Amino acid sequence: MTKTRLYMGVSAALLAAASVTFFAKSAPAADPAEVVVASYGGAFQDAQTKAFFEPYAKATGAKVTGTTGTGYPKVKAMEQTGNISWDVVSAESPAFVNEVKDDLLQPIDYSVVKADGIPAEFRKQYGVGYIKFGTNLAWSKEKFPNGVTAAQFFDPRVKARRVMPSDPTYSLEFALMGDGVKPADLYPLDVDRAFKVIDRVKDQIIGYKGASDQQALIQQGEIDLAYIANGRVNDAIKAGANWAYSWDASLSDTEFWAVMKGAPHAAEAMKFINFAVQPDQQAELTRQIPYGPTNVDALKLLDPAVAKDLPSNPDNAKLGAVLNSEWWHDNYESVKARWATYIMQ
Numbered sequence: 001m002t003k004t005r006l007y008m009g010v011s012a013a014l015l016a017a018a019s020v021t022f023f024a025k026s027a028p029a030a031d032p033a034e035v036v037v038a039s040y041g042g043a044f045q046d047a048q049t050k051a052f053f054e055p056y057a058k059a060t061g062a063k064v065t066g067t068t069g070t071g072y073p074k075v076k077a078m079e080q081t082g083n084i085s086w087d088v089v090s091a092e093s094p095a096f097v098n099e100v101k102d103d104l105l106q107p108i109d110y111s112v113v114k115a116d117g118i119p120a121e122f123r124k125q126y127g128v129g130y131i132k133f134g135t136n137l138a139w140s141k142e143k144f145p146n147g148v149t150a151a152q153f154f155d156p157r158v159k160a161r162r163v164m165p166s167d168p169t170y171s172l173e174f175a176l177m178g179d180g181v182k183p184a185d186l187y188p189l190d191v192d193r194a195f196k197v198i199d200r201v202k203d204q205i206i207g208y209k210g211a212s213d214q215q216a217l218i219q220q221g222e223i224d225l226a227y228i229a230n231g232r233v234n235d236a237i238k239a240g241a242n243w244a245y246s247w248d249a250s251l252s253d254t255e256f257w258a259v260m261k262g263a264p265h266a267a268e269a270m271k272f273i274n275f276a277v278q279p280d281q282q283a284e285l286t287r288q289i290p291y292g293p294t295n296v297d298a299l300k301l302l303d304p305a306v307a308k309d310l311p312s313n314p315d316n317a318k319l320g321a322v323l324n325s326e327w328w329h330d331n332y333e334s335v336k337a338r339w340a341t342y343i344m345q
Contacts, residue, residue, distance in 0.1 A: 033062035038070035042212030043235035047288035087269040093325035112270040117295040127256035132292040134230040134311035138245035150178035150249035160224035168339040177249040183321030231289035250320030
């Protein structure tokens with residue numbers, strides 16, 4: 001009996017070991033790492049793909065999916081429905097502060113995200129500022145060979161097909177600067193005055209469009225004047241548009257990387273952000289589209305000729321204003337509702 005039991009015990013053990021080996025070899029491989037990044041499309045997202053998405057996928061083997069539609073309303077809707085399909089969002093500062101206010105984001109894990117080269121003002125609890133961009137007055141050189149001022153943009157006697165941003169942010173500041181308000185005196189915004197300024201040329205505004213659509217209109221020759229992100233109009237010029245732009249009455253802002261609360265791939269999202277805020281990747285984004293890096297070490301990697309045309313260049317910065325995200329944090333909802341009604345009238 002002892003031998004029999006020993007034999008049976010050994011046989012059972014061998015069978016169990018063989019089963020474990022069999023099932024281990026037969027089990028499917030773990031899914032590759034994945035991260036979904038929401039941005040804006042067009043030239044900016046093309047630049048992000050070359051500077052961030054493709055290099056990260058190559059370096060880590062992770063699948064990076066870039067999608068469009070980022071913005072506070074979409075992030076809020078996803079959180080409210082619980083149908084969260086994004087991990088990382090690229091957010092302008094007004095959207096970012098509202099997403100923080102509504103508890104839509106999760107804290108950045110700075111044990112993973114090494115952001116020592118980024119000034120403290122851009123290292124927030126819920127996001128990392130990774131570029132500075134400008135929104136600028138731009139014009140067709142064929143229509144206006146001598147250039148245009150912000151005051152002329154809002155002068156009804158200056159006939160032109162105009163386009164303005166689709167959001168009240170940037171638009172109201174531009175209107176007030178066009179009406180003579182100095183950049184240092186913009187905030188708190190005189191909203192009533194800004195709407196009256198826009199009213200002067202409303203019959204010449206062909207649309208209120210996002211930056212990607214504005215760029216398309218420029219390249220298709222369908223507009224004469226625009227208030228547009230500097231990188232977008234610069235990209236249109238590279239593509240052959242006979243346009244120019246100015247830093248007068250420009251408005252600079254910061255774009256943040258953030259991770260949605262409940263993101264399906266939160267751990268990979270932190271790793272992606274860490275990769276994207278390093279000097280080499282930030283510098284590469286600037287080479288692709290002229291937005292200013294926040295990592296001070298990235299600036300050292302850039303051609304001085306490129307750095308000269310960035311929002312962070314002191315000569316450019318002094319000609320315009322800096323968007324006050326805190327003011328928009330407190331006023332966005334009421335102004336947005338009024339803006340939505342206004343542009344539909």
